[in-house]
Amino acid sequence: MTSSLFPEPAEPAEPAEPAEPAEPAEPAERVVPLRLQRFLARAGVASRRGSENLMTAGRVSVNGRVVTELGSKVDPRVDEVRVDGRVVRLADGPVTIMLHKPAGVITTMREQAGRSCVAELVPTDRYPGLYPLGRLDADTTGLLLFSTDGDLGNALLHPRHHVPKRYVAVVEGTVGQGALEQLRAGVMLDDGPAMPALAEVEPDPHRACRRYGFALPSATAPTAASRRAARERERTHPWSVVSLQISEGRYHQVKRMMEAVGHPVWALHRARFGELDLSGVERGMWRELTDAEVADLRRAAGLEDAPLEGASRVSSGSPRRASAKAGDSTGRKPDARAACAAARGARQAVAAETVTPLGAPLRGSVRVPGDKSIAHRAVLLAAMAVGTSLVRGLPDGLDVRSTIDAVRVLGARVDLRERPDGGFDAAVRGWGDKGPRRAARVDCGNSGTTARLLMGALAPFPVRCALVGDPSLSARPMRRVLDPLALMGASADPPSATHLPLAFCGTTDLRPLDVRLEVPSAQVKSALVLAALGAHGTSRLMQAVPTRDHTERLLPLFGAELACEGERVCLTGPQVLRACDVDVPGDVSSAAFLVAAALRAPGSRVRVEGVGLNPTRLGYLEALRRMGAPVRWWVAEGEGGEPVGAIEACAAREPLRGVRVRSDEVPALVDEACLLALAAAEASGVTVIEGAGELRVKESDRLRASCDLARALGARVSVSGDDLRIEGTGRIAGEAPCAQPPRRARAQGDHRVALAWAVLGLTGSRSLSVEGLACHAVSYPQFLTHIERLVS
Ligand SMILES: O=C(O)C1=C[C@@H](OP(=O)(O)O)[C@@H](O)[C@H](O)C1
Ligand SMILES: C=C(OP(=O)(O)O)C(=O)O
Numbered sequence: 001m002t003s004s005l006f007p008e009p010a011e012p013a014e015p016a017e018p019a020e021p022a023e024p025a026e027p028a029e030r031v032v033p034l035r036l037q038r039f040l041a042r043a044g045v046a047s048r049r050g051s052e053n054l055m056t057a058g059r060v061s062v063n064g065r066v067v068t069e070l071g072s073k074v075d076p077r078v079d080e081v082r083v084d085g086r087v088v089r090l091a092d093g094p095v096t097i098m099l100h101k102p103a104g105v106i107t108t109m110r111e112q113a114g115r116s117c118v119a120e121l122v123p124t125d126r127y128p129g130l131y132p133l134g135r136l137d138a139d140t141t142g143l144l145l146f147s148t149d150g151d152l153g154n155a156l157l158h159p160r161h162h163v164p165k166r167y168v169a170v171v172e173g174t175v176g177q178g179a180l181e182q183l184r185a186g187v188m189l190d191d192g193p194a195m196p197a198l199a200e201v202e203p204d205p206h207r208a209c210r211r212y213g214f215a216l217p218s219a220t221a222p223t224a225a226s227r228r229a230a231r232e233r234e235r236t237h238p239w240s241v242v243s244l245q246i247s248e249g250r251y252h253q254v255k256r257m258m259e260a261v262g263h264p265v266w267a268l269h270r271a272r273f274g275e276l277d278l279s280g281v282e283r284g285m286w287r288e289l290t291d292a293e294v295a296d297l298r299r300a301a302g303l304e305d306a307p308l309e310g311a312s313r314v315s316s317g318s319p320r321r322a323s324a325k326a327g328d329s330t331g332r333k334p335d336a337r338a339a340c341a342a343a344r345g346a347r348q349a350v351a352a353e354t355v356t357p358l359g360a361p362l363r364g365s366v367r368v369p370g371d372k373s374i375a376h377r378a379v380l381l382a383a384m385a386v387g388t389s390l391v392r393g394l395p396d397g398l399d400v401r402s403t404i405d406a407v408r409v410l411g412a413r414v415d416l417r418e419r420p421d422g423g424f425d426a427a428v429r430g431w432g433d434k435g436p437r438r439a440a441r442v443d444c445g446n447s448g449t450t451a452r453l454l455m456g457a458l459a460p461f462p463v464r465c466a467l468v469g470d471p472s473l474s475a476r477p478m479r480r481v482l483d484p485l486a487l488m489g490a491s492a493d494p495p496s497a498t499h500l501p502l503a504f505c506g507t508t509d510l511r512p513l514d515v516r517l518e519v520p521s522a523q524v525k526s527a528l529v530l531a532a533l534g535a536h537g538t539s540r541l542m543q544a545v546p547t548r549d550h551t552e553r554l555l556p557l558f559g560a561e562l563a564c565e566g567e568r569v570c571l572t573g574p575q576v577l578r579a580c581d582v583d584v585p586g587d588v589s590s591a592a593f594l595v596a597a598a599l600r601a602p603g604s605r606v607r608v609e610g611v612g613l614n615p616t617r618l619g620y621l622e623a624l625r626r627m628g629a630p631v632r633w634w635v636a637e638g639e640g641g642e643p644v645g646a647i648e649a650c651a652a653r654e655p656l657r658g659v660r661v662r663s664d665e666v667p668a669l670v671d672e673a674c675l676l677a678l679a680a681a682e683a684s685g686v687t688v689i690e691g692a693g694e695l696r697v698k699e700s701d702r703l704r705a706s707c708d709l710a711r712a713l714g715a716r717v718s719v720s721g722d723d724l725r726i727e728g729t730g731r732i733a734g735e736a737p738c739a740q741p742p743r744r745a746r747a748q749g750d751h752r753v754a755l756a757w758a759v760l761g762l763t764g765s766r767s768l769s770v771e772g773l774a775c776h777a778v779s780y781p782q783f784l785t786h787i788e789r790l791v792s
Helices: 036-041 048-056 150-157 178-185 205-212 224-236 254-258 293-301 336-344 372-384 399-410 448-458 479-488 522-533 552-557 588-600 617-628 663-669 675-684 694-699 702-712 749-760 772-776 785-791
Strands: 060-062 081-083 086-090 096-101 139-147 166-172 198-201 237-246 265-273 284-288 320-325 353-354 363-367 390-392 413-418 424-429 438-444 464-468 489-493 504-506 514-516 538-542 563-565 568-573 581-583 603-614 631-639 642-650 687-688 716-720 723-727 745-746 766-773
Touching: 036 048, 036 060, 036 081, 048 060, 096 293, 166 205, 166 254, 178 198, 198 552, 237 265, 254 265, 336 399, 353 749, 353 772, 363 785, 372 390, 372 399, 372 424, 372 448, 372 522, 372 552, 372 581, 372 588, 372 785, 390 603, 399 413, 399 438, 399 538, 399 772, 448 464, 448 479, 448 522, 464 522, 479 489, 479 514, 479 522, 514 522, 522 538, 522 568, 552 745, 568 588, 588 603, 588 617, 588 642, 588 675, 588 749, 588 785, 617 631, 617 663, 617 675, 663 675, 675 687, 675 702, 675 723, 675 749, 694 702, 694 785, 702 716, 702 723, 702 749, 745 749, 749 772, 749 785
Parallel strands: 139 265, 363 603, 390 581, 438 464, 514 538, 745 766
Antiparallel strands: 060 081, 081 086, 096 139, 096 284, 166 237, 166 265, 198 237, 320 353, 353 766, 390 424, 413 424, 464 504, 489 504, 538 568, 563 568, 603 642, 631 642, 687 723, 716 723
16 A cells, blocks of 8 residues: 555644655656547547548648548647547546446457457447456346556456445246355355355346346357257246345356355346446446546545545535436436536537525525635645645645646645545645656646646746647637747747647746736736746736736745735746645635525525635625625635635625626636626616626636626626626516526536526526536535535
8 A cells, every 4th residue: 555645643743855856757658649530530520431531521620730631640639630620639538438238248359259249339449448347258248347547447356455246146946045144154165265245035036137138048048959958947947036246356256156055147147336337328338437436436446536536526416406317318427527528519418407496595604615726726836846735625626636637647746635524635745846757648627727827837847748628628718828938938839829739848948037917817927927936037027907816825835935016926036845734715716606696595694614815806795795785704814825714695685786897806706707797687777897808718708608697687788898788677686586587508618607507596486407517516516515505
């Protein structure tokens, strides 16, 4: 077992570790160009032949150039391939699938002696690395896992790990209590005793046969004579159906166990593997496991940090979230990543979920997950620092996971420990002044902050990294960071890249920068501050408008020196960061959704505790106050250089008043604009949000989403240039339904939009089906659980 970076709880706090001895340099990841038609087939666009047809028809372009030549190659890490204008990418990360294996198919990935093999049934074209995790005999049916994840396979198949598997067997003879007791005690096999099994006789054997679709020997025997003999035996001998749960994976184990108790197996079916069963997967069909299912498997296989994998925390079955339908025929939990990908026309089906009205006030106090912006920065700075930092209170959302995965790929070690509140503490051992140790492919997922801040952090190192993201992130502008970083000496490949995917390479000769930042973006500012730490000389960054200042507040904790005067940040590099401990306060942007729900649900009074109250993030609360909303907040302490306190919001008893928000106030509410639109839609008078153009380049076009949300409440809405104008209905928020509340809405792959629609559905007068609601796991997976808690 590997040791943990977490200090033992009983020990006094350790001083920061000295610098790690240099790790032997790993070879840079080799770029393996693929034939374009193979790339397209692997990405699931069409078969190899079909992909060739697409190419020759001129429908495929690479980096903007139409490619018709069949021998052409692409580097999937950096080349942008489009079919009919739509970006095509290979699946991100490992893939694990379950197959409902039929009888008569052997568990090999290559046909042998003309017999059918499982490789014909699983999508090897799309995921060429798939291999079976274990095997089922040719005549055995049921659940067989395949993965491209070598670690998962090794761990699951390792004899040390006992993942329970349930089999159902048709056996000869009438199985009595004695045989069951022997199985439960652990029968002796020729290679040693089997571990005790859970064993039961199925009370209705015919029903069990129908349910598991047993193929009896009379159906599968190879010759007419053996088929006849089998039929005769099945007719003349008594038989039973037993259910057996074992945790080992020895050769022919079930068959040998049953033989040992005097009941040879006639037919065998694997019904469960760990928590997985085959519901919804027809015989001969397969489906991909959800992130949550993979996380469970990893946990069962003893792989570290399984709890934070993927979308595992999306709760389901909440009464406020009545059903999952559309696009999810298997009945599995909606996939947050697929829901995010939906933003820009990706081909995945997206589940819609119905949010039902609360019909009751929200009352009580709640803590929201850790602040996403601060968490990204704390993890990244810890990864850049010398020694081991402890970052407490990370949120359990996909975006922060992207940053954690990114720094791991680049050589930082991150150990995660789950907290009772569902968040995480991370012990991060940084790469320090030696820099990231390898070139890598970094998947930034849905997270703009990960992509942009990472470029800044990488700028002082001559390491070439391929940066990729999901379809939503791949549509967001990157020149805003690449241009100033290029002035410092870093480069992108292709140099004209405007979006991900791209390759990024820094330099040891990084020059300082003296600029005025016209784009009102904290991500741009932060990226440049991180780069300036590694530049040779003094950088001066002047912001045109104030933006969130978490980086500036955190850096001194890591021992950095910088001067902040008004909107100017100055720092002299190179500087080396030192590990430290950081507490991440609750996320005020997540709290905003609870505030919005409380304002609209009559009789509500909600308090959010332990939340960050950095003034650069309070634009929404300030605007609500100006509108006359019953909301207040107060600072109680400071954590990680940030003011922390509580927010209290009550249901509005009279209509709010329209408000004017100036463009320099927009960054302070940029992530809550959709919620301000909701409030404005029911206010009396006009609300104008000036200079809101940045909303167009978030995970979706949030300017448009804000219009849709306000219109759903009956407001008159217009956009002029970058100014949004909302003429409210003058109702008491949430009390009188608007003329025609919508029945359906789309999250557009955007977590904040998903949450805003969820607020509307919860506090509206009729159910609302939200397509892609699952993507709210990007920032606030527990939202519906928190609402449940506040209602009861
Ligand atoms: O720096 C940050 O952590 C963020 C800055 C904002 O983006 P921009 O910098 O693009 O405005 C914000 O919308 C985003 O959610 C997080
Ligand atoms: C815009 C957001 O995040 P990012 O830019 O990091 O994707 C957000 O969380 O609303």
